[in-house]
Amino acid sequence: MYENKYSIYITCDSISKEEQEQFDTDRIDVVTTSPEAKKRVICISDSKQVLNEMMDKQIPVIAYVPNDEVSGELMSARYAIDCLNAIDYNYIDLVYHRTYMLPMMIAQTERLIIRELSEKDANQVKQIFEDKSIARIATGLYNEEEELKHSLRRYYRENYQFFEYGYWGIFHRQNDEMIGLAGFSNSSGNECLELGYAIRTDYRHKGYAQEAVLSILSYITRKKMGNTIEAVVEKGNVSSIKLLKAVGFTRVKEEMIEDMTSLRYEYCR
Numbered sequence: 001m002y003e004n005k006y007s008i009y010i011t012c013d014s015i016s017k018e019e020q021e022q023f024d025t026d027r028i029d030v031v032t033t034s035p036e037a038k039k040r041v042i043c044i045s046d047s048k049q050v051l052n053e054m055m056d057k058q059i060p061v062i063a064y065v066p067n068d069e070v071s072g073e074l075m076s077a078r079y080a081i082d083c084l085n086a087i088d089y090n091y092i093d094l095v096y097h098r099t100y101m102l103p104m105m106i107a108q109t110e111r112l113i114i115r116e117l118s119e120k121d122a123n124q125v126k127q128i129f130e131d132k133s134i135a136r137i138a139t140g141l142y143n144e145e146e147e148l149k150h151s152l153r154r155y156y157r158e159n160y161q162f163f164e165y166g167y168w169g170i171f172h173r174q175n176d177e178m179i180g181l182a183g184f185s186n187s188s189g190n191e192c193l194e195l196g197y198a199i200r201t202d203y204r205h206k207g208y209a210q211e212a213v214l215s216i217l218s219y220i221t222r223k224k225m226g227n228t229i230e231a232v233v234e235k236g237n238v239s240s241i242k243l244l245k246a247v248g249f250t251r252v253k254e255e256m257i258e259d260m261t262s263l264r265y266e267y268c269r
Contacts, residue, residue: 004040006092007031009054011045012064019084027089035059042092044081051077060099062087101156106168107215113171114182114212114219116160117141119149121169124178128200137196138167138181165225167196170212172203179203182212184220184229193226195267210243217247221269229267234260 007029010020020030035041035057043054046064054061055076063077079095081087097104103116117125129135129142141155142148159166167183182197195217199209220226231249233240241263249265256262 004093005029006089006096007035007041008092009033009035009041009043011043011047011050014046014066015044015064015084022084023087024089028092040096042095044084044087048076058099060095062095098161101153101161103169104160107212107219108173109211109215111173112179112208112211112215113173113176114168114215115171116156116166117152117169118156119152121178122148122152124169125152128178128180131198131200134181134198134200137198138183138185140185141167141181164223165193165220168216170199170208179208180212182209182216184216184226186226191227193220193229195229195231210246213243213247217267229269231265231267232257232262233265235263 005027008023009031023030031041035043035054041059043050043059043061044064045051045054045061046066051061051063061077061079063080064082065080066082078098094104096102101118103118103121105113105115107114125142126148135142140159142151155166163186165184167181167185169178170180170182171177172179178200180197180199180203182195184193184195186193195213197209197213199212217229220229230252231240231244233244235254244265248268250268251263252266253264254261255264
């Protein structure tokens with residue numbers, strides 16, 4: 001039995017009982033009564049009224065729109081499908097986390113957990129941003145003019161919910177302490193993602209950066225995000241240059257960025 005099992009409540013006459021039986025019952029239950037505040041439940045419906053009722057109860061919803069007949073009445077739902085085959089456990093897990101703005105797990109290694117950040121991480125984020133080298137790589141994550149929890153909620157909406165990527169927290173598995181950030185940004189507006197990472201000063205030179213970067217490169221490749229992945233480092237940053245080469249980046253050019261000689265690298269998938 002899976003610990004994180006979900007229930008789905010389906011109110012679509014056009015979906016047969018046989019179709020509903022396709023789900024992995026070890027991970028997903030189909031319920032027949034309207035949920036109230038049941039934990040880990042998702043509603044699938046083709047009714048605007050039902051979708052609105054569920055959203056009013058703060059229950060995650062998925063609109064059912066068969067045959068690509070997109071209905072404006074159902075578009076208040078963030079997520080929509082045209083057949084049940086489009087749904088699996090990972091999709092339901094995503095809808096649940098995004099509805100409640102919960103942090104998604106990105107990767108786990110022997111020593112690290114890399115995951116999205118939420119407002120509950122505010123204290124650790126504040127501490128880690130006291131290190132200016134970390135604050136510099138994730139300019140959109142923490143705006144000193146905003147209250148920190150508001151910044152983290154905004155970042156969640158504008159990056160994790162919209163793009164499905166951003167900068168993620170690196171946490172040590174032994175004590176759940178946040179030791180750095182790693183992730184991707186896209187300032188150019190094209191399909192190129194730019195890698196960024198930074199480890200807290202007292203955790204450097206222990207291989208954590210390479211461990212984290214390898215895991216998120218694997219994640220972003222598996223998710224097929226971005227046509228290319230690049231990284232930009234200062235020409236004299238020997239440690240970062242060594243790391244980029246070790247994880248599969250190749251130098252493509254030297255350029256001036258904000259009066260600083262920088263090297264641009266591209267990831268070889």
